[in-house]
Amino acid sequence: MAKKPIELGEGELAVMRALWEGGPQTVRDVMNRLHERGRNVAYTTVLTFLTRLEQKGVVASDKRDTAYVYRARISRQSVTASRIKTLVDQLYDGAAAPVLLHLIEHERFTPQEIAQLRKLIQDLDSRAEDPR
Amino acid sequence: MAKKPIELGEGELAVMRALWEGGPQTVRDVMNRLHERGRNVAYTTVLTFLTRLEQKGVVASDKRDTAYVYRARISRQSVTASRIKTLVDQLYDGAAAPVLLHLIEHERFTPQEIAQLRKLIQDLDSRAEDPR
DNA sequence: GACGCTCTACGACAGATGTAGTATCTTCTC
DNA sequence: GAGAAGATACTACATCTGTCGTAGAGCGTC
Known part of the structure; x- marks a missing residue:
């Protein structure tokens, strides 16, 4: 798997x-x-x-x-996913939140990106409730 | 520097x-x-x-x-910062947004984390306007 | 003060990665 | 068809990382 x-x-x-x-x-x-x-x-x-x-x-x-x-034969996304997973596992035992927070706090984003971000945050709620 | x-x-x-x-x-x-x-x-x-x-x-x-x-002699945060910077530079030429979005879309977070996230997003606006 | 335990120093080695040279093969051009 | 230009195959080598083994030094106990 x-x-x-x-x-x-x-x-x-x-x-x-x-x-x-x-x-x-x-x-x-x-x-x-x-x-x-x-x-x-x-x-x-x-x-x-x-x-x-x-x-x-x-x-x-x-x-x-x-x-x-x-x-x-592989996408940049899949490599990104792999790298992030490794990073998150090695540094935080799989907890992605610290990494996410780090990014938000220390990197800069354009207004467009922030808007997109905000939109995604909303969807997060439903996913959080979603079992599995 | x-x-x-x-x-x-x-x-x-x-x-x-x-x-x-x-x-x-x-x-x-x-x-x-x-x-x-x-x-x-x-x-x-x-x-x-x-x-x-x-x-x-x-x-x-x-x-x-x-x-x-x-x-x-170094903190976990500084290593996290370093790893993320390397990742972002090597994969996206320094653009952090794709990595951030990937995290939000593919990882799961607790309601607490989402709340914290939302709070941070607000502060983002001010930073976005902030020159330099 | 010899014995054994624990600790450090040093060396070794394999696999992955970055880098490139040489040899060989193909093909294009007169 | 001989020579030049460009392509691939194969080999090599240094560095980094993960992994230990062995040798020797220091100390606590009979």
């Missing part, structure tokens, strides 16, 4: 972001994106990342013309 | 928790706590963790009687 946590290192995550933000790409495309973001890694380093990520099952590749095109 | 991120592994974090929750302790005390929590590590493993944590500057020790007593 409990899906295995997706553990990705910082570099691997940077590569995933390139795929999430740019869609399916070749190694070279990903490398260029990383360079644009200030991460000047070698072509082969990117290839290593992609290969490892494929082994982990989080990206897939297809041969197209001369080069392979890689694409993400 | 920007304080360097505090990067701790899972085992190191488990040791920090023992110190946060039990106050200053000896290696053996920490080990016992970890065992209680189901992490059956060897005495020397705990010692290694504590030593490394001290090298990182996040715990301190004092010789008392026969054994050293270790204590945390």
